[in-house]
Amino acid sequence: MRPKHTTLTPQELEIMKLVWQRDTATVRDIYEALLEHRKIAYTTVMTMMKILETKGYLKKRRQDRAFVYRPAHPKNQVIGGMLREFIDRVFNGSAEPLLVHLVKTRHIREKELQTIKRMLEEIK
Amino acid sequence: MRPKHTTLTPQELEIMKLVWQRDTATVRDIYEALLEHRKIAYTTVMTMMKILETKGYLKKRRQDRAFVYRPAHPKNQVIGGMLREFIDRVFNGSAEPLLVHLVKTRHIREKELQTIKRMLEEIK
């Protein structure tokens, strides 16, 4: 048996990103946005958004004939959860080895270091 | 159709971690290690390791009656790939918003900042 994803699956995430961007969106809105990047059927988007609703990531409200969806949780919270899950699964819960990778692959450079410094200062 | 995972799935990762730890391992080695944390069948482990071999993550060699497996690629390389895929998928390829999350959730503190600083110095 395959264990259920506790966080967003790749396709779900793709849709959620678009909804967060718009704050409210219809199936058609998302369908058209996705179409710019790849072939996809309208009903596929509908199914995904229905799933996202039953999973508690989207709320819907009827407006005229169509449903208008909006995020049930802020982006930061959901993405944060995904990051936490990733760190737990891949790095056994500690961020430091993750940082090592980021530095060695040059994802972190001086610029990003300044960002971190500034943020740490602000928190204090 | 669901796109094929280019990186390790959760269960595959769990096994790979144990193999990297040991450098070489038999199905029985991994089976016993996994058993300490959860109920699992011997053949399940065998199947997973066979899959990992066909996917190119493990190499096997017969020794007496059993196969001895060893990693086909260093841990750093594979984990690095997973991290890259995650950053691409979740943060559209840029590490900075990831860092923002790490700071805000207190995964990065002064200690980790020093680590980064030191590593950046060494690379220069």
Added chain:
DNA sequence: CTTGACATACGAATTACTTAGTACTATAAG
């Protein structure tokens, strides 16, 4: 030689994820 332990090979079952087709309904245009 027989039997038990242990290994692999093969295949099946279940659930999740992803995609999309068909049927039906309601509104709007002519």
Added chain:
DNA sequence: CTTATAGTACTAAGTAATTCGTATGTCAAG
């Protein structure tokens, strides 16, 4: 009123991931 349009509901189907059972073979102990 009829028809085209646009929406939802329902169903189905294919692939991937995960788990494990059964069949089979080999070796060593008694």
